[in-house]
Amino acid sequence: MRLLTICLVPIAAALLLPQLPAQAAVPNVAAIVNAASYASNGVAPGETVTVFGSMMGPDSFVSGQVGADGALSTELAGVRVWFDESPAPLVYVESSFLAAIVPGSTSGKSASTVQVEYLGNRSLPMVLPIMPSSPGxxxxxxxxQGPAIALNQDGSLNSASNPAQAGSTIALWATGDGQTDPAQASGLSVGVQIGGVDSAASYAKTQGLLQINAQIPVGVVSGDAVPVQVQVGQAKSQRNVSVAVAAGTGAAGREWFVSPSGQGTAAGTESDPLDLATALAGAAGRIHPGDKIWLRGGTYRPPNPNGFNSTLAGTTGSPIVIRNYQSERATLDGKGSEITLSVNGGYVWFWGLEIMDSNTTRTTNQTGGVHPNAYGVGVYAPGVRFINNVVHDTAQGFSAYDASSDSVFYGNLSYYNGFVAPDRNHGHGFYMQNIAGTKLLQDNIVGDNADEGFQIYGSGGANVVGFRVFGNASYNSSSWPTPHYQYNFLVAGGALRKDIFFNQNYSFFDPAADAGLVDFGQYTPGQDITVTNSVFAGGYTGPDVSMQAGPVVFAGNKIYVHSSAVQQARLELGPGQNTNGWTWDTNQYFGKNLFFTGTTDGNTAQGVNLDFGGWKSATGFDKNSSFSGAPPSGAWIYVRRNEYESKRANVIIYNWNLSDSVAVDLSTVLTSGDSYVIQDAQNFYAPPVAAGTYSGSPVSIPMKNLAKAAPVGFTAPAHTGPLFGTFVVLAKRSGAQ
Incomplete structure (x- = not known):
């Protein structure tokens, strides 16, 4: 791989520098990502990053120069990359892409302002969140994705034709471990999992690069593509990376089969399946960590009013996986139950399931949250993952509180959850709290829930700590039985509220409705929060940042509210709070030229409305931001490749020109010859809105005349198209219609 070669090039062997032009245009930076994983949720000190753009350097490729001290040069062919005026070591440069190493001077910061300089001209600033670690x-x-660059114990390249033996040691290369310059005496812990099993590992650092020596665990599953993942501190590397392990050198966990007609005394085989309640209870001690439970298609109903209760317990290295079999539609219907699924055992993964309530009674004459239909999912144990599930028409989609530390909610759809009471609508897509470790909410599509989309909220005795909220879409919260829009995203309250990263999320309300909210902080004082690279469209006001002591990062966001909305953005400081150490910049505002800044006691705000110039002057914010009174134009398209299933992705489209269809580049998801379908996330179980064989060219996704599923017991609210769309790209299975 080029990067590994370049990192080792001595100065005597460096390429000759090209003749530089007398003048250069202003560099344009499009994206800054982890050089190994292409993740863009923030960077860590010492991480090698790839910068994509244009006019950032010479037309020909130039590799880095290593000085006598062994360090890479910070200036190369007229190019420099600045992190808060600290120059970054350069691995290579070229006009449209370059690689640099995040300077150690970023350690301890919450964000850094990055600019690329070429021949004295600098790009517009880009603000990046600084993470403790961000491994790839x-x-x-x-x-x-795919096979890792890995060497077997004998120094040969690991591959399907040259697999490693169980018990042997392989070498991996990564970046983003959060190293500092000078190195800290004690860094973050480094761990490796191979095939879901913890591996004995050692590591060594060089500039921008981490070599990890990991032992293939005895007993790990064998195969050509055994998953491998690196963890540094609390952060994990990308999924869908693998190494090859020789057949016969490991042992896989057992596979179990479950069906709606299964029996508790069954063998658990494909021909003699278990029932679901028995499997979730461990099948009388027969199901162990590392096992996989396949759910056949059909409808599963709880055996009692308490709903399904999972007491299965895996381990951090050997979770138990419960998954639908070969994409069959396995439905848990909680009708008549208190809750559809309770999870009371840790380190269990639920994958590809439909969780719902078919009860058509969605109204109650009682106030106070008395629910007529079953709750969806309640998580009360650590290390649980919900992956690519569909949860709909329950009293509340996902609930997970302090006991469910280090849980992951990835790639799920959550819609039409909730119920109607005399006081208000109740029930959210997600209701989350946390105190220890982290909770990851990533790439979920959430819409049309009765009350709120994402409620990351705690009362005075609860906690909102350690949330990672990445790549989610939330639209039209509280749209039925009549639109009464509430919060798409609420991060607020709690006795303790801190360590929150919110990046690349997408909010939508019909801008003409002038209703709906997004709030970061409310009711009680919070500490640090980072809100970056997100889109907030529509609403009563734009985003409201309230009661945050900081440091706060609010940067790289796009915000549009209708000219008749109340305000473009709101800032409300609590008693004794100030904006020292905050980073609020590089945002794009559209629509309403009115910004609010003031104070609040947690309930009542006092302050002034200012135009954009007055806002910048009063706050010191948005030096490099822009405002336009016109609405946006064109199409904003976001393709989010799924980390758990290959050839799957979420696509979020803001179609400002109201085009009949939008062309979407799916080259990061599909390869030529792949058969695919595209499902409308607002009508997921209907026939696909597009299908075909991928040719490598952009794929047309329709945006008009889209049908929408209806909530159980009610008529469907309006589809968000053609202005906004949420779609899921899937590989078409052989033989599927």
Whole structure:
């Protein structure tokens, strides 16, 4: 791989520098990502990053220069990359892409302002969140997925034709471990999992690069593509990276089969399946960590009013996986139950399931949250993951509180959850709290829930700590039985509220409705929060940042509210709070030229409305931001590749020109010859809105005349198209219609 070669090039062997032009245009930076994984949720000190753009350097490729001290030069062919005026070591440069190492001077910061300089001209600033660690594993084809660059114990390249033996040691290369310059005496812990099993590992650092020596665990499953993942501190590397392990050298966990007609005394085989309640209870001690439970298609109903209760317990290295079999539609229907699924055992993964309530009674004459239908999912144990599930028409989609530390909610759809009471609508897509470790909410599509989309909220005795909220879409919260829009995202309250990263999320309300909210902080004082690279469209006001002591990072966001909305953005400081150490910049505002700044006691705000110039002057914010009174134009398209299933992705489209269809580049998801379908996330179980064989060209996704599923017991609210769309790209299975 080029990067590994370049990092080792001595100065005597460096390429000759090209003749530089007398003048250069202003560099344009499009994206800054982890050089190994292409992740863009923030960077860590010492991480090698790839910068994509244009006019950032010479037309020909130039590799880095290593000085006598062994360090890479910070200036190369007229190019420099600045992190808060600290120059970054450069690995290579070229006009449209370059690689640099995040300077150690970023350690301890919450954000850094980055600019690329070429021949004295600097790009517009880009603000990046600074993470304690952000690991990525280098892969053989440089895609960030597939076989890792790995050497077997004998020094040969690991591959399907040359697998490693169980018990032997392989070498991996990664970046983003959060190293500092000078190095700290004690860094973050480094761990490796191979095939879901913890591996004995050692590591060594060089500039921008981490070599990890990991032992293939005895007993790990064998195969050509055994998953491998690196963890540094609390952060894990990308998924869908693998190494090859020789057949016969490991042992896989047992596979179990479950069906709606299964029996508790069954063998648990495909021909003699268990029932679901028995499997979730461990099948009388027969199901163990590392096992996989396949759910056949059909409808599963709880055996009692308490709903399904999972007491299965895996381990951090050997979770138990419960998954639908070969994409069959396995439905848990909680009708008549208190809750559809309770999870009371840790380290269990639920994958590809439909969780719902078919009860058509969605109204109650009682106030106070008495629910007529079953709750969806309640998580009361650590290390649980919900992956690519569909939860709908329950009293509340996902609930997970302090006991469910280090849980992951990834790629799920959550819609039409909630119920109607005399006081108000109740029930959210997600209701989350946390105190220890982290909770990851990533790439979920959430819409049309009765009350709120994402409620990351705690009362005075609860906690909102350690949330990672990445790549989610939330639209039209509280749209039925009549639109009464509430919060798409609420991060607020709690006795303790801190360590929150909110990046690349997408909010939508119909801008003409002038209703709906997004709030970061409310009711009680919070500490640090980072809100970056997100889109907030529509609403009563734009985003409201309230009661945050900081440091706060609010940067790289796009915000549009209708000209008749109340305000474009709101800032409300609590008693004794100030904006020292905050970073609020590089945002794009559209629509309403009115910004609010003031104070609040947690309930009542006092302050002034200012135009954009007055806002910048009063706050010191948005030096490099822009405002336009016109609405946005064109199309904003976001393709989010799924980390758990290959050839799957979420697509979020803001179609400002109201085009009949939008052309979407799916080259990061599909390869030529792949058969695919595209499902409308607002009508997921209907026939696909597009299908075909991928040719490598952009794929047309329709945006008009889209049908929408209806909530159980009610008529469907309006589809968000053609202005906004949420879609899921899937590989078409052989034989599927």
């Amino acid at each position: 594993i280098f892969t053989a084809d440089s895609s960030g």
